[in-house]
Amino acid sequence: MKLKRNVAVSENGFLFNPETGDSFIVNPIAKEILNYLKEGYDIEKINQLILDRYEVDLVTLEKNMEDFLKMLQHNELLDR
């Protein structure tokens, strides 16, 4: 699962999809996840990186991650 190559993510969490013309705002943790996705990390690895840095349990993170990926897919931001 990888973020589309032409999707731009700015330093302050502004995201632009040139294919659809849609813009998005993401929170800092989402920006971090997007950068990991861009680098091609798999979900398991991303989860581990977030767990190491944030005060969160695995179940909560997995639930939230699934929802976030669903939203990325819904907005056509992921490579199929």
Place this chain on the structure above:
Amino acid sequence: MKKLDYERPILNKVNAGMPDKFGMKTKTATLSHIEEHSVHDILKEFGSPVYVISEPCIRKTYRTAHKAFSTRYPRVQFAWSYKTNYMNAVCKIFHSEGAWAEVVSGFEYSKAIENGISGDQIIFNGPEKSKEDLERAITDGAMIHLDSLDEFYFLGELAQKLDKKANVALRINLDAGIYPRWDRFGFNLENGEAWHALNRIMLHEHMELVGLHTHMGTYITAVSAYAIAAGKLADMAVRLQRKFNHSIKYLDLGGGFATKNTLKGAYLPGADTCPSFDDYAEALTSALLGSELPPDKLPLLLLETGRALIDEAGYALGSVLANKRLVDGRRATVIDIGVNMLFTAFWYAHEVMPTKLNSEQTENTTIYGPLCMNIDIIREAIQFPLLQKGDAIVIPRIGAYNMTQWMQFIKLRPPVLLIDEDRKIHVIRKKESFQEFNAQENVPKHLK
């Protein structure tokens, strides 16, 4: 090394549109304590969901309302509208402040008597009054507000049998320039029905006309309507004086004052549009003082406002049950407060407040109640922070109607707490139990 605070990742689509000149602040308000008690502690001790009522808030609101009217008109009396909230503890607070009782059924009448109110301080309104109810009211000397001609005949017959004079007031519906016009209660003024009924009461041997009453509607934000209604009732009182040389004891202008809750579909929040008690009092009392009523014989001004006196003092405390994603990408949050215990969610866009915020991030969210029923929606769309399962939420301003119009539907009713003036918590209504509820039923022998 200390780990960073976590919040769930979100993706909010930017929807560019016309700037809103009434732009509201987007910051989410939080409420962590009620009268010095932590919401978390309350939920931990009494379970979730739970209602909380603040006694200091009730008393403060009542005194503000009373002062607004009594500083403008010499004779003012409030009557607590039982249907708005008939928890005995709540009624007793209002009675201790000096309010009489306004009831609309035999059940509420019994409650008022149990709460120590004497019959001559009970206003008995409403379309349904049984034979037993009316006989009791006649004997007690309660103020019986007639709703229909059928009731007039019925009451006359009963008073005659008891050989007593019933204290009677006429409920009048009138055009005060507002919509909708309530014409289902009482007798119409403009078509002459009310005057006709008044003549008959005046000529009845077993009835004493004590008052004139109108109740124009609910959540009325146009204070001018009260001025029009007060003027019309005053004219009617003057007309009675002229024809029968009869001074009525009181004018009852009912209730209907708005609260700071926002009505569904309203463009501006209720907190910005709700008139103050002073606004209502100024319009209403100016009309009375400016009328033809003789200054030395001013009738008592009775007010039955319920909603505006209690809404602010009530809170519903609950928790997040689940977060979901709807097909169109919207967030859905399910909480354990449903329309079964928050009937007012059908007409208010209730504020739903978290107890704390980890960040300023929000998502467009639909808030559902816990019932397995499609109508159970608390908010269709609200910019809501990123709460997790188990997080506490507070819905403020729910003191009016929710503890009387609540439904035993799917779930049992939660407990009601009162925080007194010394900040002590009391359970004023126990959580309903399965045993109590089931004990009302009877299964026929052949089905056992």
